[in-house]
Amino acid sequence: MPSRPRKMIPKKTVKKRPPALRAAITAVHGHLPQYVLNNHELAKLVDTTDAWIVERTGIRERRILKGEGLGTSHMGAEAVRGLLEKTKTAPGDIDLVICATTTPDFVFPSTANLICDMVGIRNIGSFDVQAACSGFIYAVTIASQFIETGKYNKIVVVGADKMSSIIDYTDRATCVLFGDAAGAVMLEPSTNRRGIIDSIISSDGAGMPFLHQKAGGSRMPPTAETVARRLHYVHQEGAQVYKFAVAKMAEVAGTLMERNKLSGEDIAWLVPHQANKRIIEATAGRMGLPMEQVMMTIHKFGNTTAATIPLCLWDYESKLKAGDKLILAAFGGGFTWAGMYVTWAYDGARAASAPPA
Numbered sequence: 479m480p481s482r483p484r485k486m487i488p489k490k491t492v493k494k495r496p497p498a499l500r501a502a503i504t505a506v507h508g509h510l511p512q513y514v515l516n517n518h519e520l521a522k523l524v525d526t527t528d529a530w531i532v533e534r535t536g537i538r539e540r541r542i543l544k545g546e547g548l549g550t551s552h553m554g555a556e557a558v559r560g561l562l563e564k565t566k567t568a569p570g571d572i573d574l575v576i577c578a579t580t581t582p583d584f585v586f587p588s589t590a591n592l593i594c595d596m597v598g599i600r601n602i603g604s605f606d607v608q609a610a611c612s613g614f615i616y617a618v619t620i621a622s623q624f625i626e627t628g629k630y631n632k633i634v635v636v637g638a639d640k641m642s643s644i645i646d647y648t649d650r651a652t653c654v655l656f657g658d659a660a661g662a663v664m665l666e667p668s669t670n671r672r673g674i675i676d677s678i679i680s681s682d683g684a685g686m687p688f689l690h691q692k693a694g695g696s697r698m699p700p701t702a703e704t705v706a707r708r709l710h711y712v713h714q715e716g717a718q719v720y721k722f723a724v725a726k727m728a729e730v731a732g733t734l735m736e737r738n739k740l741s742g743e744d745i746a747w748l749v750p751h752q753a754n755k756r757i758i759e760a761t762a763g764r765m766g767l768p769m770e771q772v773m774m775t776i777h778k779f780g781n782t783t784a785a786t787i788p789l790c791l792w793d794y795e796s797k798l799k800a801g802d803k804l805i806l807a808a809f810g811g812g813f814t815w816a817g818m819y820v821t822w823a824y825d826g827a828r829a830a831s832a833p834p835a
């Protein structure tokens with residue numbers, strides 16, 4: 479049987495696949511509690527000195543949330559409120575809220591639920607992500623999937639922690655490191671193909687003994703004894719954490735650069751989790767980046783866990799230009815680590831609202 483002539487499809491009707499959607503950070507805001515706890519005040523609480531803390535960590539002061547009944551959600555809500563105002567977005571236009579935190583107000587409901595209620599966002603999905611200091615990059619990675627598939631158009635990601643609620647102010651090895659704060663970003667589909675280009679999230683549960691809170695979860699629920707034994711605080715073996723933090727932050731940054739064919743010269747900014755100035759310097763050194771291209775807020779805010787990276791973006795917003803290539807890198811308890819390669823989507827100078835000096 480003669481084969482039927484194949485129907486020719488005129489070339490112009492052949493549908494090209496639409497370009498992949500990218501999720502872009504289109505705005506950033508933050509919240510810092512007013513109370514400033516400086517090293518000199520800490521030196522009155524524990525056997526330490528301003529000189530030791532500055533030399534070993536780079537931290538000079540950190541913010542502490544004071545006030546009866548105020549938890550992480552208070553700071554998160556302030557950051558989101560500011561973000562909505564800045565972007566002139568109605569609460570009803572938000573499709574999803576994700577909050578990265580290690581210090582939720584309650585075991586349940588989630589802090590994201592509480593933040594939504596406080597700012598008047600209703601009837602949408604909201605949930606928390608727990609990945610310690612890597613939580614913000616984890617949460618943005620999750621959020622970006624909903625944008626890339628076309629499901630949602632406006633997602634708010636918050637990184638917020640009230641670390642002072644789980645810090646033992648008699649333990650000099652940990653109490654000098656942490657502070658309280660929140661940062662929030664808006665994620666939207668990119669119209670210019672800028673945005674989140676690549677990301678990595680990773681973990682190794684064998685790191686638990688080196689950085690964790692012993693009691694308060696289902697394994698060791700709170701009792702009078704756990705409180706008396708001071709088990710509801712951050713327990714850290716600093717030297718072990720330090721070693722892994724440098725290795726993993728450098729590794730994740732290196733992998734992102736290699737697989738996206740980036741050299742140090744291509745990168746405008748490294749946005750590292752702010753745990754210790756020496757960890758940040760070592761990471762930048764391994765990437766071949768000068769410190770002028772490294773965002774640094776640790777001296778004034780300390781380690782605010784999930785808030786450090788959005789706080790950096792907020793603090794440096796006026797310096798960011800559309801098209802700048804950024805590498806974000808974080809490491810935290812778990813262990814967890816994460817990285818992200820972002821092409822910045824807008825000129826920050828036009829939108830900037832810097833944190834209070």
Ligand SMILES: CC(C)(COP(=O)(O)OP(=O)(O)OC[C@H]1O[C@@H](n2cnc3c(N)ncnc32)[C@H](O)[C@@H]1OP(=O)(O)O)[C@@H](O)C(=O)NCCC(=O)NCCS
Nearest residue numbers: 526527530534611650651654716717719720753754809810
């Ligand atoms: C915590 C950290 C700053 C300690 O610095 P370090 O150089 O490793 O110091 P060490 O832990 O080796 O301690 C050295 C000495 O300083 C002492 N020390 C610890 N904290 C001190 C403080 N606040 N003031 C004065 N001395 C202190 C220790 O007791 C120890 O004394 P010893 O030698 O008599 O035992 C550092 O290990 C670190 O930053 N680790 C990573 C923390 C981190 O990133 N955590 C979050 C991960 S997201």
